[in-house]
Amino acid sequence: MEEKNSQKAYERVFDYFTAEITSGNLRLNDKIPTERVLSETLKVSRNSAREALHVLEMMGLIECIQGSGNYIRCNTKEYMTRLMSLTMVLQHINHTEVFELRCGFEQTALSAAMEDAKPEELARMKEVLEKMDQPMSAQDSAALDVEFHKILMEMSHNQLMIFYVDQMEDLLKLFVKDLRTSILSDRRRAAVLRKAHWDIYEALAARDEAAGAKALKKHFNVVRKHLKKLIET
Template sequence: MNEFTDFKTYKMKNQKTYQYVFDYFSEQILSGELKINDKILPEREIAEKLDVSRNSIREVMHMLEINGLLECRQGSGNYLRCEPQDYMVKFMNMVMSLQQIKYTEVYDIRMGYETVALRLAIKNATEEEIEEMHQILIKMDEIENPKESGKLDMQFHNKLIEASHNRMIVLYTSMIAELMNQFIADFRVRIMANQRQAEALRRAHWNIYDSLVAKDFVAGSFAMQRHFDIVGEQLERLQQQMENQGK
């Protein structure tokens, strides 16, 4: 009994057909048998190999296509790809909505991975990326509209994430981008309403940028912490308001 026969015998027990087919593709990818841009066998050959209907193969391949792992090229066939961001963003948004993820939870996770992103960006950011962040800050200083300023704030932090050159951080950020961007926009508007905090937040952003230029993580971590302290103050106020309204 060869390796595939062992896999087939094991997987076919107490398992729905589509799960069996999905596991076959999963095993192919995880083992390295299938790589990005590899052409997938025709449906008929896979169906014969797995001893299942072509409809079952088509169902799973359609699911993989929706998930961004398969590309159907007209007249050429199906190819493996790895562009799951759109699907993952929608999926994560639904999960976070169903689980009623709170801003406090967004705040906690953001503090963690943005500090790591800063450390990596100090090491990996290109001159072009640092200059792009510089131009964003200049525009932020020129724009008085809180909503427009909030969009630039999001761009600044997204550029910092990209400058880390860590694909896992970039991927994770893209998964929760909608909620994270809403978080930044909401609190940017609240902070800009307070002149003292608005100025402190402006300085914190510029200090983060300066730390990238100087490649100084100690200074950068202080600036990042100051940034989150300002956001945290607004978060505490928001929580207090919600508690008062609930009384």
Template sequence: MTLRTARRSSLVDQVIDQLRGEITGGGWPVGAKIPPEPVLSETLGVGRNTVREAVRALTHAGLLESRQGDGTYVRATSELSGAVRRRLETAELVEILEVRRGFEVEAARLAATRRTDADIAAIAVALARRDAAWAAGEHSAFVEADLEFHTAVVEATHNRVLTDLYRDFSAALRASIGAAGSLLEHADVPHGPIAAAIEAGDADAATQATHACLDQILASTVPLSGTAPQET
């Protein structure tokens, strides 16, 4: 075994850790503009070159985004979310929905067997918001409420790995679906059967309802996007 004496982290690494902490801890949410370089330099007690290198590293990792003449903004809350977001930017909507189906069908099955009363209540609240946003024709609110509903279902699985993965995926998914606009306006499918099956503890019904829901969305999306879905 050949072990070497561990080296102390460089100033750049320490600054990266602090900036990442602000991002992952919610101090700087997605879309927020981070303080300018001189402010960060003074606050952290390091040179501007150190701050610049740290910001560059986090930009490369996908957590930050530099906008010329406007500053630096938070792009994602984790390296995984940043990588997924970059990949989704070049993906077809149908491909994104197929991946989403994989997450959500399994989540519904697990949720039906593990949900608590609190989970059932959270799913019901999200469903009501989703339906209200759709009825009001509020596209942005509908996208948020739809993701809130499916996130509540995923959280009801009480599987921390699945929940973390879906949060990262949905953070990247939000921008892609929001940009789809007119495509998804033709693809609303009632989610009541999913909620009812989960509340009843019927894993098979929850799986079937979620699969049918996303299959219908895919079928409605294909004629508009021009990309055929893959069989599963």
């Protein structure tokens, strides 16, 4: 099957999947039509169909399972993180801007969590904090710090915010290696953050939004100063 414009052919395949997913005809983990069927249905060459499927697989929207077929997936985080990292470089976006955006999301999450946090989520947060109070390396403490903020985001029950904050964390890791470990290597700074974490938890448990916002701001100020120092050196 000959095509005069391969770009239009590719777009036709992409538009097909966009329409099928948004309409609900294709859902997560559904098996999709074969290259041959797509080619015949959309009047494009099999090569164009194959190329489009390959791009969709790179984006994490489909998965090719050898001997089984292609399936709808939603593993786009890695692709989007790579895309955003290149965008940051090309648009001269600095790491502080990424951090500030992440702060905004967490502030919104905290506000939502004041109403929506479940008892089991608060219990998980308290358990993490109790572990953080034990003697450990900066690396182990950093891992628990990630878990604390992950729980805070989950308390918002906003899947889009959770996705973007997770992605921004990965972006900061790409450009500022071992940021959390570096921050927590200083005992005084680690102590301030530990208290801020407990203050956030206690504010959530008491449904005290003002106290929670104050504690979160204190936490962010410590991280912001350290990040600025890292970038300047």
